[in-house]
Amino acid sequence: MAKAIRSLQIRHVDAGSCNGCEQELTALTGRDYDIQRHGIDIVASPRHADSLIVTGPVTDTMALPLERVWETIPRPRVRIAFGNCAIGTGVFQRAYASHGGLADSDIEIPGCPPHPETALRLLSEWMTSHQRNRQTYVSKVTNLGNC
Amino acid sequence: MPDSWQQANRDHKAAHHELLTLTASSDRCLRTVWLNPFDNQLSVAEMEITQGCFPSLAVNLPETAWDEREIHDMFGWTPTGHPDLRPLIRTPRWPEAYFPLRKSQQMPQWLEVEPDLPSLKVEGDGVTIMKVGPTHAGIIESGHFIFSLIGENILHLDAHLFQNHRGVEALLEDTTVNEVAPLVTRICAADTVSNQTNWASAVERLAGFTPAPRTVLQRIILLEAERILSHLNDLAQIPAGVGFQVAHQRALALKESWQRSLEFLYGHRFLFDTVHPGWTRSAPADLLLNSLANLRRHWVPWRQLVVGHHGFADRMGGIGQTTLAQIDRFGAQGVAARAAGKTFDARQSTAYYEGFFTGPVTRSAGDVQARFDVRLDEVEASMQIIESAAGQLEIESPTEPEFLAPKDLSGRIVTFTESPHGLNSHDVTLSNGNVFRYHIRSAPFRNWPLLAQTVAGNAVADFPLINKSFELCYSCTDR
Known part of the structure; x- marks a missing residue:
């Protein structure tokens, strides 16, 4: 049975960011953006999360710890690439210890770093256009007939 | 030899x-x-x-x-x-x-x-090993910490950093002079203007070019604007480390309002891509002074809140103490060094700061409180520097000499600035317009080993607080 998405609990992993994306994520939790009023929050454990936000171009040293966090998140779950580096369009893609961004991301939030307003808008839009299924998130736009 | x-x-x-x-x-x-x-x-x-x-x-x-x-x-x-x-x-x-x-x-x-790398641990009766990271329970950069604990106190910390190592220096060695700036800008969001200025002065000095006085004034303003931004961030995180949420949230709001001003004035919330060889993004002096007055209006009551709060002072005093002898031994830099009495700030050795910089802000206690207080005073000193530099902008004519880096620029040079984290140096070697070697040495690289020494003897629950008071950057250390 599909349910509308009213909340998104996010676990953050830094995989080689310059700390700009972290600062903007922190800004999202402040009173000026206050993501909690949109049902979104950054949580302390992947067990509490239903999504993973990754910043940075995915350094080789963080590649395995990152996937381990992903494996710990209960389904349905969603992978979010936050910022150009994680999307794969940043300036450090060609660096030798960079894996060139987050593979298989479901949501991309562009910017260097993304503006908190952009991030909030894209996350809210994604939540209103998707539904929660037992195993996965499905797009309301393309899969409405199956529900 | x-x-x-x-x-x-x-x-x-x-x-x-x-x-x-x-x-x-x-x-x-x-x-x-x-x-x-x-x-x-x-x-x-x-x-x-x-x-x-x-x-x-x-x-x-x-x-x-x-x-x-x-x-x-x-x-x-x-x-x-x-x-x-x-x-x-x-x-x-x-x-x-x-x-x-x-x-x-x-x-x-x-x-x-x-x-994973081999770690240094203390072994023996009653010693517990606590591993933290590399991923953390919050919005923090990645680092792996191996604590040897006796009861609740830290005996030894082995900090394994470089989880965020991207390979920036090797990447830079693959570029031409014109491709360096966007990379250098993004090494570290907190020290970006400092890194950009180091690169710009390296090219200018190798090319024998003297930037216009107006360009230099704009650089001073940008360097100080970055210091205010970065210090506001750190000043917001320290109260969070003791659960003082009101001070934390109000400081985040202060920082947000300053970031909105910077976006309005310079087109970027972190001042990325503002300093280039030969020129610098500029903002009108009156708008700049308006933004600063607005910041000050909210800063003063916030400062009164945190300075007058006895519970907050109790949680900071005597925690995470360093001595001047340790600072010297480790060559520590920046706020952490000045909070223990070191009287060095790279701005005193920077020619263009003459007449603007009034001397390093110091304390002697070397604890969390001292590091917090040094930042408070440095924010206000930076506001004053911006005001006097903006005052002079009016006098200097806006015409700027054209500058293009010569295609065959060659040579080796070391440039430095005082970033919000401390002494930040670049050792640049160019050969025929290409980067041959580019080495970045930031203050946190020197301060991390000192942090590991400092936390020994403190309660492990105070580690986040001590860490936040040092506010050591991972990205400019790991590169």
Whole structure:
């Protein structure tokens, strides 16, 4: 049975960011953006999360710890690439210890770093256009007939 | 030669000079650059690395221990006599013969093993090992910490950093002069103007170009605007470390309002891409002063809140103490050093700051409170510097000389600035308009080993607080 998405609990992993994306994520939790009023929050454990936000171009040293966090998140779950580096369009893609961004991301939030307003808008839009299924998130736009 | 290498560097340290950089290059040249803070002259010590070895300085100069481990990891050359040659940046996933800063290296094929490195732990009755990271329960950069605890107190901390190592220096060595700026801008969001200014002055000085007075004034304003931004961030995080949410949230709001001003004035919330060789993004003086007045209106009551809060002061006093002797031994820099009484701020050795910089802000206690207080005063000093620089902008004519970096620019130069984190140096070698070697040495690289020393004896629950009061950046350390 599909349910509308009213909340998104996010676990953050830094995989080689310059700390700009972290600062903007922190800004999202402040009173000026206050993501909690949109049902979104950054949580302390992947067990509490239903999504993973990754910043940075995915350094080789963080590649395995990152996937381990992903494996710990209960389904349905969603992978979010936050910022150009994680999307794969940043300036450090060609660096030798960079894996060139987050593979298989479901949501991309562009910017260097993304503006908190952009991030909030894209996350809210994604939540209103998707539904929660037992195993996965499905797009309301393309899969409405199956529900 | 080896003897004179060690002697020369020891002499500089004995004369209280500041180590700007210690690095090697693929042509087997090992080099230190020291700043004499009394006459602002730079001195270079050099030696050629033969048979893959060089004499280690680390026993006498502990501040060089990490630099030498970095050279060992990146070039494969051995500092003979180094007391701790565990890998610093390399992980077991690196191919054995892969040394990224030797020239003509292929992209590595990573081995399918765990990236964990051997750790230094205390063993014995009653000692507990607590591992934290590399991923953390919050919005923090990645680092791996191995604590040896006795009860609730820290006996020893082994900090494994470089999880965020991207390979920035090797990437820079692949670029032409015109491609460097966007990369240097993004090494670290908190020190971006400082890094951009180091690069811009390196090119200008190698090309023999003197930037217009107006350009220099705009750089001073940007450097100070960045200091305010970064200090506001740190000042917001320290109350969070003791659960003082009101002060935390109000400081985040202060920071947000300053970021909105910067976006309005310079087009970017972190001042990325604002300083370039030959020119600098500028903002009208009246708008700048308006933004500053607005910030001050909210800053003053916030400062009153945190300064007058006894519970907050109780949680900061005496926690995470460092001594001036430790600061000197580790060559620590920035706020952490000045909070323990070191009277060095790189702005005093920067010619264009003359008439603007009124001297380093210091405290003597060396604890969390002192580091918090130094930042409070530095924010206000930065506001004053911006005001006086903006006042002079009106006088200077807006016409700027055209500058294009020569296509065949060559030479080696070391530039430095006082970033929000402390002394930040770049050692740049250009050859025919291409980067031959680009070394970035930020203050947190020197301060991390000191942090590990400082936390010993403190409650492990205070580690986040002490860590936040140092506010050591991972990205400009890991690169």
